[in-house]
Amino acid sequence: MDLRKIDDRISVTPQIQIADLPAIASLGFKTLVANRPDNEEPGQPLMAGIEEAAREHGLQWVYMPVASDNISDDDVERFGAMIRTADAPVLAFCRSGTRCTVLWALSSAGETPAKEIFEKAQSAGYNISGIASRLAQQAQKKS
Template sequence: MNIKRLTESLSVSEQISHRDMSKIAEMGFKTIINNRPDREVPFQPRSKTLAAHAKNAGIAYLDLPVISGQMTPKNVEDFTTIYAQAHRPILAFCRTGTRSANLWARANPDALSPEEISRIGQQAGYTL
C-alpha cells in the first residue's frame, strides 16, 4: 500500500485490500472513498467486501466509482458532496491513485489555486 498525502484532510492510494484495513485504521484514517468500479480487472477486491472490513476496523466506507478516463461532472459533484460530509482524514483509492487525485483536483474542495494543485500533484507524483 502506497499512500500519498495531498492535504491534511486527504490522501490517495492505489488499490487496497481487506488486509490493509487495520493498518489504515492505525494510521488514523476515518473515511475511505473507493473510486474504482467493481470488476475493472479480474481478482480485484469487491467494494462490498472492502466495506465490510472497513466497518469492522471502525472506518466509514463510501463507494464513488469513476470509470478510468471517463470522469464526469457528476462524479466531481458527488466527490465534492462526499468530501464535505466525510470524517477526516480521508483515504481515496483507485487502481493507481491517479484517478482519485484528479477527482480531488477537479472538485477543488479546498479552493486552492491551480498552481497549488499542480504543485501538490507533482510532489505526490501526479500530473494534475
C-alpha cells in the same frame, strides 16, 4: 500499500487489499473512499469485502465508482460534496490513485489556486498536467 498525502484532509492510494484495513485504521483515517468499480480488471478484490473490513475497523465507507476515462462533472460534484462533509482524514483509492487525485483536483478548482493543486498532486507523485484546461473550466464554473 502506497499512501500518498495530498493535504491534511485527503490522501490517495492505489488499490488496497482487505489485509490493509488494520493499518489504514491505525494510521488514523476516518473515511475510506472507493473510486474504483467492481470488476474493472480481473483479480481485484470486491468492494463488498473491503467495505465489510472497513466498517469492522471503524471506518466510514463511501463507494463512489468512477470510470477512469470518463470522469463526469456529476462525479466531480459528488466527490467534492463528499470530501467537504466526510470525517477526515480521508483515504481514497482506485487502480493507481490517479483517478482519485483528478477527482480531488477538479473538485478543488475555484477554491484552491491551480498552481497549488498541481503542486500538491505532483508532491504526491501524480502528474495531472493533462487536465489543466478542464481544471480552468471547473474554476470558471465556481466564480
